[in-house]
Amino acid sequence: MHDLILYIQSYLDSDRTPGGAGNIFWATVYILLVFGGLSVAVIAMNWLERKILAHMQVRLGPMRVGPHGLLQPIADAIKLLLKEDIIPAEADKIVFWIAPFIVVLAAFTVFVVVPFGPTHAITDMNIGILFMLGVSSLSVLGIVTAGWASNSHYPLIGALRSSAQMVSYEVAMGLAVLSVILMTSLNATGTGTLSMIGIVQAQLAQGEWFIFKFFPLGLIGFVIFAIAMVAETNRAPFDLPEAESELTAGFHTEYSGFRWSLFFLAEYSAMIAVSSIAVTLWLGGWLRPFPNALSGPTWELVFSLFPGITFVLLALMCFYNTARMPKHPLFKIQTIGLAGFGVVLGVIGLLLFLTPVRVRVTDIFWFAAKVAGFMYLYIWYRGTFPRYRFDQLMKVGWKVLLPTGLTLLICTAVWAMRSDVWFEVIVPLWHYFVGILHWLVSLL
Amino acid sequence: MLAATMIIGGVLVITRKNAVHSAMALITTLLAQAALYLMLYAPFVAGVQIILYAGGIMVLFLFVIMLINLERNMKERQFNKQWLVGIVAAAALGGLFIAVYTTTTRGKVLFPEGRMTYGESQNTQAIAGLLFDRGAGQYMFAFEIASLLLLVAIIGAVVMAKKRI
Amino acid sequence: MDAMLHITTLHYLVLGAALFLLGVIGVLTRRNVVIVLMSIELILNAVNLNLVAFSRYWQGIHGPGALHGQVFAIFVITDAAAEAAVGLGILIAFFRNKETVNVDEVNLLKW
DSSP, rough: HHHHHHHHHHTTTTTSOOOHHHHHHHHHHHHHHHHHHHHHHHHHHHHHHHHHHHHHHTTTOOOTTGGGTTHHHHHHHHHHHHSSSOOTTOHHHHHHHHHHHHHHHHHHHHHGOSSSSSOOOOOOOOOOOOHHHHHHHHHHHHHHOOOOOSSSSSHHHHHHEEEHHHHHHHHHHHHHHHHHHHTTTTTTTTTOOOOHHHHHHHHHHSSSTTTTTTTHHHHHHHHHHHHHHHHTTOOOTTTTGHHHHHHOHHHHHHOTHHHHHHHHHHOOOOHHHHHHHHHHHHHHOOOOTTTTTTOOOHHHHHHHTHHHHHHHHEEEHHHHHHHSSSSOGGGGGHHHHHHHHHHHHHHHHHHHTTTTHHHHHHHHHHHHHHHHHHHHHHHHHHHOOOOHHHHHHHHHIIIIHHHHHHHHHHHHHHHHHHHHHHHIIIHHHHHHHHHHHHHHHHHO | OOOHHHHHHHHHHHOOOOHHHHHHHHHHHHHHHHHHHHTEEEEEHHHHHHIIIIIIHHHHHHHHHHSSOHHHHHHHBBBTTTTTHHHHHHHHHHHHHHHHHHHHHHTTOOOOOOOOOOSSTTTHHHHHHHHTTTTOOOOOOHHHHHHHHHHHHHHHHHHHHHHHO | OOOOOOEEEEEHHHHHHHHHHHHHHHHHOOOBBBHHHHHHHHHHHHHHHHHHHHHHHHHHHHOOOOOOHHHHHHHHHHHHHHHHHHHHHHEEEEEEOOOHHBBOOOOOTOO
16 A cells, blocks of 8 residues: 555656656546546536526526536436437438547547646647647537538538638637747747647746737737637637527537537537637646746745635635525525535645645646636626627638738747847848839839 | 558548548548557657648538538449449559569668667657758748649639639 | 567558559549549548658658658648649539539530
8 A cells, every 4th residue: 555655656756747658557547537527627617607607697597406506517417318319310320420429539639738737748749739729620520520410401501600610710729829839939949849838838938928928919819819719619609500599509409418418518628628728828837827936935835825725715605605595494405515515625625735735736726727717708708798690700710810810920920030130031121122222213 | 450440441431322421431541640640750740630631621521522412423323434444453553562562672671670769759840940941941942832832722712613703 | 569560661651552552443433523532632641651651761761850751741731632622622613513423424525
């Protein structure tokens, strides 16, 4: 037993990811952990979305199923699993069966390179960001085949619209990502990197998150990516292909029960995946705020208390709401349930104050906190903005985001080479211009 | 095993009646090929293959398959009148390949292996060096010509597929 | 694991040749234009595999920077994208006029 603890400890202190070290056992453990964490996150997102949307619309949301609706996602999952599995009569059975799996596979494979910490990724590929962009473009294939296999015109139109939208906004995403990759090449060795861990380490080495770099270029890139990622995952306000009032739920109209829940799972995982791309590229990944400016043991201590404090605050909120529960005998189970949930959260919070746990969890906590911020943004967009019409959507993608992305790329490149700009660009242009003037004058 | 996937995928591409099934088989072939590139220590080419080929070109193919009506076509005869000639020609080509690959000249083995001591950590930077480096980049001109080619292809495809020019 | 044979360049070349043959059979024997275009993509993929295998072989001889095969493979992928787009554009234009996608029936210029 002691040997096992030593083995685990010796692993946790290593300086490479499991993929980099070639360790298949730990890679599998990480894969299972990420898979489990992702499932919990999707369930939590379901509940959070309904509650937060409801509170934004001045109503309460699910309150009945568990205490404050906490068991609602589980009830939804059970309902979906028990629903009858309908396959349309003329549908192509093989393709109909494969399509949800393609989307889920694409959405989950992206997490192989997501860095939760300097060594906490499943593997750190040399082409990390390229891999993530590529695999998330594979989900377009799944959507197109899902619409085709349903053999009915609403899903087909919805699928074609959705895939056209996703492909258009991938271009804008790629341009914004490119400008960040440019910024990573400004470190000491002069070579940039495409690996996700390398990008965060470049931010650490250059002392500022890329969202603030070359102000306002980093910010514009971030905004372009934030808009494109919402469109990429078919979420509000770009959710025309799957909106209930427009196309009767678009490409997943004919899918019922378990297959629909696969699409749903894939959509939320894709949301978390592109949010983690945005967090890694612009917001500094797992870095706590001010890693270089406020360094030193006392600041490290202060910032490492944040995970524990967060969970203890959540537990306190649970206890406060327990006290506010109606004092009716029918509510006894819910009150006890909420108090129990508060106790669990409090225990986790107290566990996170212990030193060995605190040191290791702080990277993952900051990453998860930033991704959670993005999830809140997603829900906020859904509650606030009206839906884009499809031609407006394509117009924004091609006519607004693409030129802005290109200009951003050029400006970032020019600013990054600033010392060379005068001699490499401006002076030759001036000479060229003067030469043309001389030639024109000589024609007179 | 990857090779078996690719060959089976290839066979499925050319034998399926339903064009969508052929497209899916081609997608599996392309993904297996990307994995094969990773085995050949070419991660950048693998990434480009997944993004462009599997994520772009195949989406284009699927779009076109869905926009043209292939219902009637699936009931017609699938193989050419000259399929026998085609297979004979391909077999002749295969024989040529086999002849090239198995001939050894005076006992020398074909393609002796050099010292493969190279990891994948600097692959993208090396490719960028070949493409863009001011002193050593040999492919800069080809890069620019490729971008011009893509521009021409975009204009051509848009003009071809318009309803009224 | 000891019985696994060492995968040499020749194995990749044979695989590339097999894929090439499959693509050629597809181009020569199918009637549906879309499947012919997909077989052309198979051919280009086989060529790419050859190129990347040779680039690895070249690296063994000339050191880690000799990635010419991979750069060429990237250009081939770009070209494949362009010709797939143009080919499918032609297909759509033809289908609009004649309502068939069979190669046999593309005979408007025949006397």
